[in-house]
Amino acid sequence: MQRLLVTGGAGFIGSNFVHYVLGNTDDHVTVLDKLTYAGNIASLKNLPEERFTFVEGDITDAALVDGLVADTDVVVHYAAESHNDNSLHDPRPFLDTNIIGTYTLIEAARKHNKRFHHISTDEVYGDLELDDPERFTEQTPYNPSSPYSSTKAGSDLLVRAWVRSFGLQATISNCSNNYGPYQHVEKFIPRQITNVIDGIRPKLYGKGENVRDWIHANDHSSAVLAIIAKGRIGETYLIGADGEKNNKDVVELILKHMGQAPDAYDHVVDRPGHDLRYAIDSSKLRDELGWEPKFSNFDAGIEDTIAWYRENENWWRPQKAQTEAKYKEQGQ
Ligand code: NAD
Ligand code: TDX
Numbered sequence: 001m002q003r004l005l006v007t008g009g010a011g012f013i014g015s016n017f018v019h020y021v022l023g024n025t026d027d028h029v030t031v032l033d034k035l036t037y038a039g040n041i042a043s044l045k046n047l048p049e050e051r052f053t054f055v056e057g058d059i060t061d062a063a064l065v066d067g068l069v070a071d072t073d074v075v076v077h078y079a080a081e082s083h084n085d086n087s088l089h090d091p092r093p094f095l096d097t098n099i100i101g102t103y104t105l106i107e108a109a110r111k112h113n114k115r116f117h118h119i120s121t122d123e124v125y126g127d128l129e130l131d132d133p134e135r136f137t138e139q140t141p142y143n144p145s146s147p148y149s150s151t152k153a154g155s156d157l158l159v160r161a162w163v164r165s166f167g168l169q170a171t172i173s174n175c176s177n178n179y180g181p182y183q184h185v186e187k188f189i190p191r192q193i194t195n196v197i198d199g200i201r202p203k204l205y206g207k208g209e210n211v212r213d214w215i216h217a218n219d220h221s222s223a224v225l226a227i228i229a230k231g232r233i234g235e236t237y238l239i240g241a242d243g244e245k246n247n248k249d250v251v252e253l254i255l256k257h258m259g260q261a262p263d264a265y266d267h268v269v270d271r272p273g274h275d276l277r278y279a280i281d282s283s284k285l286r287d288e289l290g291w292e293p294k295f296s297n298f299d300a301g302i303e304d305t306i307a308w309y310r311e312n313e314n315w316w317r318p319q320k321a322q323t324e325a326k327y328k329e330q331g332q
Pocket of ligand 2: 082083084085120121122123176177178186187188189191203204205206208210211212247271
């Protein structure tokens with residue numbers, strides 16, 4: 001049994017991780033989450049009370065963070081401002097949470113000599129051409145495009161520097177695009193599913209040729225647990241499940257499973273600086289730690305995700321109108 005402090009555990013991937021850990025280990029989990037617009041306490045229902053504690057608070061609050069880190073064995077750091085489109089309109093919260101928040105956590109982990117795992121994204125590497133035979137590896141140079149990805153890149157570099165300069169007991173993982181339950185309706189897949197439920201046509205940025213490398217949130221969780229258990233201190237591991245798809249194909253798949261015509265979507269204004277393609281080579285994680293993804297059938301995973309949004313309208317409905325109103329203002 002170990003005690004995990006999970007930051008951002010009321011968000012999409014963090015909450016999936018908390019359910020995964022409590023369902024598959026005997027660990028205790030404390031979630032620290034500010035409950036921003038992206039955090040939802042309803043994502044943390046029906047958890048075993050004796051193994052789960054929720055603390056509402058900000059990762060930039062040094063006194064709060066210090067006390068919680070002192071009381072844990074491992075910090076698993078998911079909390080972030082996570083949406084590229086938001087970062088293009090108001091970058092400031094991304095600097096506060098992603099940079100200062102990460103700094104605050106690693107200072108506490110250093111002081112109390114605690115194991116730290118930093119969750120990051122493949123977006124720190126920039127993008128690839130559609131026909132590039134290479135994929136991202138741990139050696140790919142950093143080249144982030146957006147305020148979001150540049151603040152994630154900055155947070156990764158802080159963790160690396162704290163490892164080298166102060167001996168922080170840290171690992172880093174950079175994962176590709178996640179899908180699954182509890183994802184905010186601002187993000188691509190839930191936005192389109194809930195649009196179709198509401199009789200709104202899905203919205204594809206630009207031509208829809210952009211490629212994302214999809215992985216189920218549970219596969220991300222199992223990889224993070226493997227790195228915490230067996231990862232080498234100071235190392236970075238890329239997490240991916242060979243799930244490259246372009247956005248147009250994903251929209252068409254959603255439409256098919258929801259009984260709509262394959263062309264029942266609209267093209268809208270493209271995202272400025274829109275990364276063309278992400279693709280992960282996760283050989284290091286697989287070869288070194290023996291990790292394998294289990295949710296490799298994307299078609300079935302999308303069907304399950306559609307079913308989850310149909311069955312959990314109470315969870316997403318409160319965010320939907322406001323999210324669409326914001327997109328409408330931006331012509332998206
Ligand atoms: P999310 O936006 O759904 O959740 C973020 C959570 O962090 C929310 O619960 C929010 O309330 C909390 N939070 C934000 N600011 C905070 C603060 N200052 N203090 C405390 N809590 C705060 O994000 P997500 O999609 O679940 O992403 C989680 C992590 O995984 C991020 O670090 C992101 O960069 C990374 N990641 C995401 C993806 C993806 O596909 N979504 C892929 C790779 C990596
Ligand atoms: O309505 C839409 N139409 C559309 O075509 C939306 C919301 C998005 N898109 C496109 C943009 C991207 O090419 O779909 C793709 C996925 O978009 P997002 O869900 O916004 O994800 P992305 O920008 O790829 O970033 C995600 O994956 C990496 C997460 O939000 C990040 O937190 C993570 O680091």
